[in-house]
Amino acid sequence: MDFLLIQALSGLASAASLFLVASGLSIIFGVTRIVNFAHGAFYMLGAYAAFTLTDRFAGPLGFWGGLLVASLAVAAVGALMEVVLLRRIYQAPELFQLLATFGVTLMVQDLVVLIWGPDDLMGPRAPGFTGAFSLFGRLVPTYDILLILLGPVVLGLLWLLFHRTRWGVLVRAATQDREMVSSLGVNQKWLFTSVFALGVFLAALGGALQIPRTTVTHYMDLSIIVEVFVVVVIGGLGSVTGAFVAAVLVSELNAFGILVLPKISMITVFLVMAVVLVVRPWGLFGKPDAAPRASAGISVRPWKPMSALERGGVALVVLLAALLPFVSGSYALSVGSEILVFVLFAASLHFMMTVGGLASFGHAAYFGLGAYGAAFAVTYFGVPMEAALVLGPVLGLVGAVLFGWFCVRLSGVYFAMLTLAFAQITWSIAFQWVEVTGGDNGILGIWPSAWASTPQGFYWLALGVVVVGVAVLRMLVFSPFGFGLRAARDSGLRAEAIGIDAKRTQWAAFVVAGTFAGIAGALFAFLKGSVFPETLAIPMSVDGLVMVLLGGIETVSGAVVGAVVYKALAIWLMSQTELSKLVLGGIIVLLVVAFPKGIVGFIEDWRHRRPPAPNGAGPEAMGIAKVEAAQ
Amino acid sequence: MKLEVSGLNSFYGQAHILFDVGFEVGEGEVVALLGRNGAGKSTSFRSVVGLVPNRSGKVVFEGEDVSRLPPYEIARRGLGYVPEDRRIFTELTVEENFEVGRQEARPGVATWMPERIYALFPNLGEMRKRPGGHMSGGEQQMLTIGRTLMGNPSMVLLDEPSEGLAPKIVEQMADAIMTMKKEGLSIVISEQNLHFAKLISDRAYIIEKGRIRFSGTIGELEANPEIRDAYLAV
Known part of the structure; x- marks a missing residue:
């Protein structure tokens, strides 16, 4: 009992x-409608800045002052980012903002x-809160008690700010109707x-307050942002109270989940989130509406299947690609194979995003599940490559069926x-369940069959699979299923009105893309020849998104071009600079x-460029039906 | 002239909505912009106050061209706007809704305090702490007008203030608009028919399919039933 307490x-x-x-993220979202992915980065910056300041200025004033100054400084950085970057993209689709x-x-x-x-850096202890007191014979750090009290205090202060100041009233009004x-x-x-600065301040303060408890690391940003996303999904985006309740819920689930399922503690949080x-x-305290925003589209140009000429061009490119092994060496071929793999990965994400309008930030899950599936098939069932290439994706399919249903x-x-x-969550299972997945050490010895074991052989295998895969995805776009999607x-609503089960269609698309x-x-x-948890990690998902974006979000198969350019660039960049993330970002x-x-x-824009309409001649002159009703 | 609008062309995406719309409002005048549902009344108002990004034309307010200014700058110059769909802040109380609209006093213009608005609309005074979402349509209409008055405007665009209101509330609304006129405000109201507009307006314009089709006094309009029947709802 006392242990549980x-x-x-x-x-x-x-x-x-x-x-x-989480409250910072929620407040920013409420007004600007931007989900600030960089919130974890500001949390981390807060911790680092607080470390530097408290390291330099000792004593209670140095410590508490350092925390405050660090958070304010990071808030200023956040405000700068809002002015320089976000102001340019408030009107852009959500995906672009993320x-x-x-x-x-x-x-x-x-x-x-x-x-x-x-x-990793070790911050100082908080002056006056270095000790612990005994509770039922166990020690509780006094700093923990301070933090426990701090949560409700901040919640109360935020409430006062939003309900008792003009600024707060304006913010709440803007949350509902910015134009008005x-x-x-x-x-x-x-x-x-100012809202953005406040949100960033809260994130940075959250980071700064962590330095007496945990080490400061350069990967603390991604771990917190995922937890924060879970918190705001449970609590409801835009609700500070929801953020508070959900933060407590998630933290308690983490604390007790470790007791129940020490290996895969994330599972408990996942189950609650699912419910x-x-x-x-x-979310618990969110509002149902959340005004649906227009789909990813920026301009409207109906998609068309390829003309005979275009098909010929594609066939020629594929033929040239198939001839590559005759002219290049092993290294170029393995790079080529890797690019091909990512062409298929990007094309699958592209299908879901542009045709389905479902911008996934976790598409790596299905890529990684396919990889682990193949590895399991080889390692635990001893099947040959040909069978594993079929069995592996089945795991991706199962994952997509399960997760897609919720998403x-x-x-x-x-x-x-x-x-x-x-x-x-999938990543953390692969990472933590060492007995099955090998954890960080991965699974080794996943080698292709003899015929595909040379660089040439594998390249042709990859080319064959990828060409068929991309072709099938493209055919789906112009199938009845694609039209329904x-x-x-x-x-x-309109799709439902003409008898299309919208959610079911989207679920099917999710599963197709995942497979x-x-x-x-x-x-x-x-x-x-191996599988590691990295195949499931966030950077992999984001690589896919960048490929799609680079190729063109409104195109039918732009991701193919995007994947080739991006992957070639990334491989080259890795060999050129230590700061690849800085450049990539x-x-x-x-x-x-x-x-x-x-x-x-x-x-395509360039190909379809229209001569500008003469002055005064409206769309009528261009043969576009005039919209009669106007508000 | 208080407000001069000329050559206004507005677009929603590819759709051309307004075609060379122009109208004028004199100091202290009440002008009606009449037209059927979808004729372009709301788009005209939204274009004037800067809420339609894709537009061309000239909007001169108090002798200054405001057509390139953002909406908040136009509002701060004293041109108030009351939208058709009311758009009150449902989560905010009556008092808080007023607070959002509050601006500094403007020299030479009537200054509005919550107490004065409660005198204008006594219903609101009885529900100062009530969230906007828990009010009737008529009360919301009063709230949205009061909220705009809190900005101490010298001119107000009222988009269909009588729409969907009970006759008794409509009367109250007409009284309130007359009070605003007595305070020296210039007013443009949009309406679908003459019933309400003729109670309060000096002059009228008729808009149809995005073009101004008629301009004249209320008397002239009443003397021309064929125009009225061609362009207005009964």
């Missing part, structure tokens, strides 16, 4: 920081290592900036966050801001 107290202490970060803030996260990861070095607020004479620009999503898809109940940012959370994407990602993953396992941000239609989208 101690465990509960420890959970509550962890909840404090989680609440701070990607841009993720790009910032990547850059911060490298910058942090550059400034503070790669080693500006029509009443409020300059939203600075309202947004909440089924009962209240908008398609949501849309937009909720969908993105949930897919990410599922991927991260596009209908569900463009208007779920093809699984095929890519299984190929990847045999290409590398910068490229992502640049892409989103300056080049949002991608390579293929850009080319």
Whole structure:
């Protein structure tokens, strides 16, 4: 009994920081409608900045002052990011905002290592709270008690801020109707900036408060952001109270989950999240509405199947690719095979995103499940490569069936966050369940059959599989299923009204995409001869997103081009610089801001350029039906 | 002239909605913008206050071209806007809704305090702490007008203020608009028919399919039943 109490107290202490970060994310989302992926990065920056300041200035004033100054400084950095970057993309589709803030996260990861070095740092203890007191014969750190009290205090202060100040009233009004607020004479620009600064301040404070408890590391950003996503999905985006309740819930589940299932403690949180999503898809304290935003589309140009000429061109490119082994060496071929694998991975994500309108931030889960599936088949059942290439993707399919069922109940940012959370749960299972997955050491010895064991042989195998895979995905786009999917994407209600089960169609698309990602993953396992948890990790998911974005979000098969360019660039970049994340993050941000239609989208725009309409001649002159009704 | 609008062309995406719309409002005048559902009344208002990004044309308010200004700048110059769908903040109380609209006093213009608005709409005074979402349609209409008045505007665009209201509330609304006029406010109201507009307006414009089709006094409009029947709802 007393042990359980101690465990509960420890959970509550962890909840404090989680609440701070999650409430910051929620407040920012409420007003700006941006899910700030970089929130974890600000949490980490808060911890690092607090470490530096408290390290330099000792004593109570140095410590508490250091925490505060560090958080304020990081908030200023956040405000700068809002002014420089986010103001340019408030009107952009959600996916772009998530990607841009993720790009910032990547850059911060490298910058942090550059400034503070790669080693974990140990912060000072909090002056006056270094001891512990005894409870039922067990020791409870006094600092934990301080944190436990801090949570409700911050919740109360935020409540006062939002209900007793003009600024707070404006923020709450803007959360509901930004346009109306500006029509009443409020300059939203600075309202947004100040809200963003407050949210970042809370994240940084959450990080700074952690330094007496845990070491400061350069990967603490991704671990917290996933937990925060889970918290806001459970609590409801935009609700500070929801963030508080869910932070406590998740922290307690973590604290007790370790007792029940020490190996896979994330499972308990996942189960609770699943139940909440089924009962209240908008979270415990969220609101059902969350005004659905237009799909990823920026401009409208109907898709067409390829013309005979275009088909000929594609056939020629495939033929040239098939001839590559006659002219290049082994290294180029293994790079080529890797690029091919990612072409299929990106194409599967592209199918789900552009045709289905479902922007997944956790597509790596199905890629990795395919890879692990193939590895299990070889290691535990001793099947040959040919069979493993079939069995592996089945695991991806099963994962997509299970996770997809939950995910398609949501849309937009909720969908993105949930897919990410599922991927991260899958990752943590692969990482923690060492007996089965080998944990960090992975599974080795996944070699192809003799005929495909040469670089040439494997390249041809990969080419064959990938060409067929991409062709099938493309055929699906122009099949009745593809039309239904596009209908569900463009208007779920209208699709339902003409007899399409929108959710079911999207679920099917999710499963198709997951299965093809699984095929890519299984190929990847045999290409590398091994499987590691990295195949399931966030960077893998984001690689896929960047490939899709680079190729062109509105195109039918732009991801193919995007994958080739991106993967070739990334492999080259890795060999050129230590700061690949900094460069990559910068490229992502640049892409989103300056080049949002991608390579293929850009080319298509150029091909379909219309002569500008003469002045005064409206769409009528261009043969476009005029919309009569206007509000 | 208080407000001069000319050559207004507005688009929603590819759709051309307004075609060279123009109208004028004199100091202290009440002008009606009449037209059927979908004729372009709301788009005209939204274009004037800067809420339609894709538009061209000129909007001159108090002698200054405001057509390139963001909505909040236009509002701060004293041009208030009351939207058709009311758009009150449902989570906020009556008092808080007023707080969002509050602006500094403007020299030479009537200054509004919550107490003055409660005098104008006594119903609101009895529900100061009630969230906007828990109010009737008529009360919400009063709230949205009061909220705009809190910005101490010298001119107000009222988009279909009588729509969907009980006759008794409509009367109250007409009284309130007359009070606003007496305070020196210039007012444009949009309506689908003449019933309400003729109670309070000096002049009227008729808009149809995005074009201004008629301009004249209320008397002229009443003397021309064929125009009324061609363009207005009965």
